[in-house]
Amino acid sequence: MAITGECFCGEIRYRIEGKLRDARSCHCSRCRKVFSAQASAYAEVEPGQFHWEAGEELLTRYVGQQGFGLQFCSRCGSTLCGTFNGQVHGVTLGCVNGDPDIEIGMHIYVGSKAKWERMPEGVVQFEEGPPSSSE
Ligand SMILES: [Zn+2]
Ligand SMILES: [Zn+2]
Numbered sequence: 001m002a003i004t005g006e007c008f009c010g011e012i013r014y015r016i017e018g019k020l021r022d023a024r025s026c027h028c029s030r031c032r033k034v035f036s037a038q039a040s041a042y043a044e045v046e047p048g049q050f051h052w053e054a055g056e057e058l059l060t061r062y063v064g065q066q067g068f069g070l071q072f073c074s075r076c077g078s079t080l081c082g083t084f085n086g087q088v089h090g091v092t093l094g095c096v097n098g099d100p101d102i103e104i105g106m107h108i109y110v111g112s113k114a115k116w117e118r119m120p121e122g123v124v125q126f127e128e129g130p131p132s133s134s135e
Contacts, residue, residue, distance in 0.1 A: 003097075006097060013054040022043060037094075069086075
């Protein structure tokens with residue numbers, strides 16, 4: 001079954017014909033701002049498997065460093081997806097409907113988490129990025 005997602009106001013909807021991968025939560029100060037939350041909750045998607053179903057014309061975008069960007073609903077402000085060089089790269093887990101059959105596998109940059117956040121016991125966490133991506 002396809003994975004679906006939508007923004008808070010419901011005007012923008014998408015469908016993914018495939019699986020999400022590499023679900024993670026980043027606690028760095030930038031992700032806190034981007035997600036307006038204690039951390040990001042994000043998973044990657046195969047670009048060819050992602051389709052906008054409704055409301056694509058309401059999307060607005062922010063392009064950040066090195067080709068990475070984000071797309072938001074211009075009505076309600078939900079952050080729906082991340083982009084890389086203009087293509088959808090992943091989705092924010094908060095906008096996914098139901099059970100996408102994936103769990104957050106790791107919490108990264110916990111070393112720079114907000115002072116007010118308390119990490120749950122037992123989660124896989126790293127002070128910085130995941131070991132494979134660091135020197
Ligand atoms: Zn919306
Ligand atoms: Zn981050």
